[in-house]
Amino acid sequence: MEYQELLHRCFRCGWCKLPLNFVDINCPAYMTYRFESFSPGGRLWLIRAWLQGDVEMSDRFREIIFSCATCKNCVEACALPKIKDNLVDIVIAARNEIVQTGKLPGPVRDYLMRVYDTGNPYGKPQADRLRWTDGLDVPLYRDQEFLLFIGDVGAFDESGMEMARNVAKALQLAGVSFGIMGEEEISDGNDVYALGEKDLFKHLAERLMKGFGDRGVKKIIALSPHSYNAFKNYYAAAGGKIDVLHFSHLLALKLSNINGGTLQARVTFHDPCYLGRWNNDYNACRSVLGGIRGIELAEMERNRANSLCCGGGGGNFFTAMLGSGPDSPSRHRVREALDTGADILAVACPICRKMLEDAVKDESAEDSIRVRDIAGIVLEAAGAWH
């Protein structure tokens, strides 16, 4: 297995369970399950035990391996500099080994099959990818400056579709020239890669790269931090030359183009893992929020590099390995947001948005806090909301 030579070097000291400021458990899987086996160190020790034949492949073993949300808190907090950077890579490599056996957990298998069969994890017809544009004037990409890449959640999930509409409207308001791929868009493969299906990822990446090339796309705006990460890191590593921005980057740059207006609200911002820890961007979204008059930014105790994952990363949004109970990361996160006294929990990722919206309902906190993507907040402040 790739990275096998690093496995025995994990001491299982447990720094990886906490954020750098020790506020509380910050590993989503360990937070949910609470057995040592679901901590990053426990997972590494079990992978080694499996490779050595000390434990066998089982449903429980697969649950342990596939419940990692790839949030990279462990990478941030690990005490051992020589292995810390590869902690999530090791888990992905182990998942790849399991993929090779063909014995995947049902939800993971179903997710991958749907992507393989239909190009999206919802198993829906590609024609549905344009549903989010109903009532909007969003052109297909021809020769605009940017391609706006919507991603699966933005195209098919109701909450994600609303976020896609917000982003498109905010970008139009800011005067950004963009088009979309529409029915030709397929899954970016970020979470396919995270689930260890590297062959399927390669297939998706090649198809998308060809699609970009055929259209002469030079610059991409990603709605989802997951897409942003895939294009920036995986596609680039495979030779794809793409200039990619997350939509928050453009909003931060172009906010002055929008007659910003005012929004009197106390806002707390939830850092998406694939923007923050994966790509070291903690400022763009805060810059957008800070540029709106009336907004008071109240940080949660776990913010920036210490941020708590919503639990939807690493394919968990689709496979639901972490569930939605009171110990789930999204429920913890909403309680943490409530502690700030914020009226709005701001997000920049369609997965985070959906996860946290559901958690607000589960916490019966709809009257206390509302989840808003930052494009929606920009529109609301500009008086352009709906």
Add this chain to the structure above:
Amino acid sequence: MEGILKELEDIVGRRYVSASPEEKYIYSRDQGLQEPHDPDAVVLPGSTEEVQAVIRLANRERVPVVPMGGGLVLSGLTIPQKGGIVLDMKRMNRIIEVNETSRYAVVEGGVSQGVLKAYLERRHPGLKHSLPDAPPVATIAGNVAIHGSGHLSQSEGGFHSEMVTGLEAVLPTGEAVRLGSCSTVPGWFSRAPLPDLAGLFLGWNGTTGIITKIGIKLFPKPKMEDILVYMTGSVDILPDLIYRITGTEMAEDMVAAISPKPDWLRGFPILLITVTANSEEEMAMKVGIIRESVRHYYQTMESGFMPVPPYMKSQFLGAPLKDLSKFADVMKGGGFEYVGSIMPVEKLPGACSAGLDIAEKHRVTCSMGARVIGRGHCMMFFNAYAFNRADEDNMARSALALEETNRATLELGGIPWKAEAPGQQDILRKMEPGTIQLMNRIRSLLDPNGIMNPGNWEAR
């Protein structure tokens, strides 16, 4: 066991009980060198009542119970030597009370050092507790139960077990008891003036019951801290240096380090002296008094205070220190275990000498040092052996070195701390028979069926 598992699930909920091979594997071993033993089940209780119900069941069925906190003891104390139930306490993670005026905190048995530190920093920035040199996931209760020590042990009263202001514990027969002032009045402020029953659960390696709540002393947190590093070419003067500096009562923490790494330190023991203050003037005064106390040495010998650049200070200051975990990777092998020896300070040169001999004999990497406990009342001397988990020969040699270090400690006049089961036997062989009989009588009284962490403190 199937029926017992079902009952355990009824007590704590299905999701918090496991008898899966994966959990058995992880909970069968720790990071050290002791032989693994599988538990029959791992249970994660969420309340004192759940702990009581589990213990009553285990007692009825004569099933061993092994309490576990952070699982970082390294010496196998949470390895279920005779199977049974490992009770992972970390779901009991609530901070119940901080009394700012009387300076104590009451926490559940699974609260970690890091979480309490973060809580105090946010809500009571003028207070702190004594942190061990363990990762932040080590638990308060677990560390106290093994007589841990930490960065305030020199200045604020000794072992962490001495900082306990009260306990709630579940007995091996299932009753919950409160010990200290909390047994009589609402506050958890003191163990005195009542009969000190807390000692029944301190140092017993989980063989007398399970700590479910604990009151722990907090201390003022000065605004500033600094580190002095005294380097000498001889370990022989360290006891007197410690005597002189502790005599000033100006230092917060004192740790001696005798390490083969980095190379420039080999053969040059250093004494790390942490000083805290609330003003520049106070700091200057304390540092001046400390310097003055050892003037004799730095004026007459080739030794003295090292200049310490700011980047280097950050490696020594603060607690817990992340750099200490890096020791596990010295051999690029993810492992270390150490013998911590509680011994008089004057034994330090002899302990160093023995440690070097043992390391050379077994061809292992050894780092040594000592944390001063109290005003030099004793020290926790450590011989830490880094090993490579992928190298069985290296692990075997490290295990032999540990065993020999335990015996050398006793011969020197010290006592191995949180000793492995074989090390406990070494201690018991030296112990007064009357003391052993009393320990056995207490255990028989508390634990008539012998379910609590069997294999530990078993006098044969």
